[in-house]
Amino acid sequence: MSLRRRLTTLFLLDTVIVLSSIFFGYYILNPNFSVFTREIVITSSLTITIGYFLVAWHYGLYRKVWSYASIGELVAIFKTVTVSLLLVASVQLLLMSDVNMRALLLTWMVLLLLIGGSRLSYRVLIGSRKKSEAVPMEKVVIIGAGQAGTIITRQLLNNPVYGMRPIAFLDDDHKKRGLEILGIKIFGATDQIEDFVKEHAVDKIVVAIPTLSKLDRATLIKRCVKTGVKTKTLPCIEELLTGKLSVTDMKDVKIEDLLGRSEVKLDIEAIQSNLTGKTIMITGAGGSIGSEICRQVCHFNPSKIVLVGHGENSIYLIDQELRETISQSIVIVPVIADVQDRNLMFSLMKKYEPDVIYHAAAHKHVPLMEDNPREAVKNNIFGTKNVAEAADTCGVPNFVLVSTDKAVNPSNIMGATKRFAEMIIQNLAKHSETKFAVVRFGNVLGSRGSVIPLFKRQIMQGGPVTVTDPEMTRYFMTISEASRLVIQAGTLANGGEVFVLDMGEPVKIVDLAKTLIRLSGYQDGEIDIRFSGIRPGEKLYEELLNPSERQSDYVFPKIYVGKATPITALEQQYVLDKLLVVPVEEMMEILIGLANRKSVEVTSEFETETPLAAPRMEMI
Structure with missing residues (x-):
């Protein structure tokens, strides 16, 4: 009507x-x-x-x-x-x-x-x-007999077209047990969910307790996922009460929901003074981390945001997204450019005069870079050097390099090139008026080319899901959390710091695969997991800092400063000259060896022809 x-x-x-x-x-x-x-x-x-x-x-x-x-x-x-x-x-x-x-x-x-x-x-x-309409009905148990659970139950009861019939509530409040809401009985506590699902042949679980802390929420969702039944979560109660959302907006559980990490609380005042009304440049703006940094930066109303990237399509996508979602007062400038083009980097710095640069452009795939080490060197080392030196020359106030935990004791060329890029930044910070900083963190969930999209694709194809080794572990955080902490770390920089983000506890990759299989609606054993063996350059365990780099005190919640030792400008230039002329095998040996050393004693012999592997040198 x-x-x-x-x-x-x-x-x-x-x-x-x-x-x-x-x-x-x-x-x-x-x-x-x-x-x-x-x-x-x-x-x-x-x-x-x-x-x-x-x-x-x-x-x-x-x-x-x-x-x-x-x-x-x-x-x-x-x-x-x-x-x-x-x-x-x-x-x-x-x-x-x-x-x-x-x-x-x-x-x-x-x-x-x-x-x-x-x-x-x-x-x-x-x-x-x-x-009266013949609609197949799934039996649903609602976790939480509060206001949110009542709202979702009423909508399901009034709309059989959704195909879900609430049969019970589970709630930890013992005072509610045995009572009814909308004719639906409230049963026992949430720790009985597995037994309840089996006894009543439940088809779906809806978690309707939006007031839970993230840690408690993650614990509860893990318990629900173990049942093997499809689990959904409810949006926050404020959105439901204002009518902005309905039962159709219930979300499938995502792997991020299981991390249980508390929300990142930022120093808004410090970030605003650093970003509001300023010109911000992001390299690698079309990538997973770069694009999320763009989104987060726009919350602080910069005057201009310059999107620098080599991939035409990725820059087009983030450019269009920002234009559709942010204030029209923010000027968006998409720039197709390669960080390896040194003259262009200097030209962009002079033209746009950025106040802050987030350098996220990098080659990051470990096995791929093992097969293409020169490309890793050109992009991760020389590309970083070009952008950083252009920032230094043009007097950019703040520069943040996005780095990786693979730069710690690297066993692969990707990690070694990122560690050397860190060293370049640290050396520039010694004499520059630009506040250079490095932010190091582990894997981000759902980033392009990461393990999560691969597992999802393999599960959709019916398996098998390939895991390199049953003992393989990695640190994980969400893209939004990593990006927000990168922005926060940039406000803490005095020059030359290597900020390390608290990644929580490492996660076994095989456990991640099993969880994704359950979240996709499969029982254990229905999708095979196949162990393919560790790939070239991979380690079983990742680290965020060398033992000698560790500092126990946080400079901000979830952010601490490592004591990573830089190399000298002389050593740096020596390595850069070598990288341009030596064979690939020697280039990889130089970089991985250098990145795993502790300190260097510069001698006149070193200045001329002594190779970096000389025994007289103390390792960095």
Whole structure:
């Protein structure tokens, strides 16, 4: 039914109800209708009709969705009818110096009954019609018998078209056990979920406790996932109450929900002073981390954001996304450029004069870079050097290099090139007015080319899911968390620091694969897991800092500073010159050897021809 037709129907229905109610009220008391009474009835009828519609419009009676009518709608009807009758009483008092309270009270009762009954009967009619539709129903258990659980249960009961039938609540509040909400019984605590699912053949679980902490929420969701039943989570209660979301917006559980990491709280004031009204440049802006940094930076209203990237399509996508979602006051400048183009990097710095640079452009795939080491060197080392030296020359106030845990004791060329890039930044920081900083963290969930999208694709294909080794572990955090901490670390820089993000506890990759299989709706054993062996350059365990680099104190929640030792400018130049001319095998040996050393003693011999592997040198 169209809105116009719906309003017309309600207006006509309510007009008949209002007039019938007041005539009925007076007729019961005076069936003969004397002349004086007829004048009162006519005057009162006009008053209540006009007054009712004005008051009803004020209380939103014609904006309600009556198929979901509940206590709130009944309260609105009560207010409308009561205020309307008070208006009639006031008019009678003014015009006739008398108020027929018995007739008005009777009218009030009849009007409440008919208006309320018409709305609720509509809900009953719609509900009956929906229940008559043959829709396969999944048995659903709702975790949480609070306000959120009640809202979602009511919507499921009123809308069989969703194909879900709530059969029970589970709640840890022992005072609620045995009670019912909307006819659905509240059973035991959430630690009984596995037994309950098996006993009642549950098809789906809905977690409806939006007030839980992330750690408790993760623990509860893990328990639900172990049942092998499809699990969904509910949006925050504020969104549901304001009508912004409905049952259709329930989310499937994501692997991020199982990390249990508390929300990152930023120093908003410090970040605003660093970003608001400034020109921000992000290299690698089309990548997973780079694009998320773009999104996060835009929350702080910079004047201009320069998106630098080599991939045309990825820059196009983030450019279009930002233009559709952010304030038009922020100028977005997409730039297709390769960080290996030194002249172009200097030109961009002079043209846009950025206040902050987030350098996220890098080759990051370990096995791929093992096969293409020169490309890793050109992009990760020389590309970083170009952008950083351009920033130094042009006096950019702040520069942040996005690094990786693979730069710690690297066993692969990707990690070694990122560690050498860190050293370049540290060396520049010694004499530059630019505040250079490095931010080092582990894997981010769902980034392009990472293990999560690979596992999802393999599961969709029916398996097998390939894991390199049953003991392989990695640190993980969400893309948004990593990006926010990168931005926060940039505000803490004094120059030359290697900031390390708290990644929590490492996760076994095989456990990650098993969890994803369950989240996809499969039982253990239905999708095979195959161990393919460690690939070239991979380690079983990743580290965030060398033991000698560790500092126990946080400089900010989830951020601490490592004591990573830089090399000298002389050593740096020596290595850079070597990288341009030596064979690939020697290049890899130089970089991996250098990145794993502890310190260097510079000698005149070193300045000329002594190779970095010389025994007389103390290792970095």
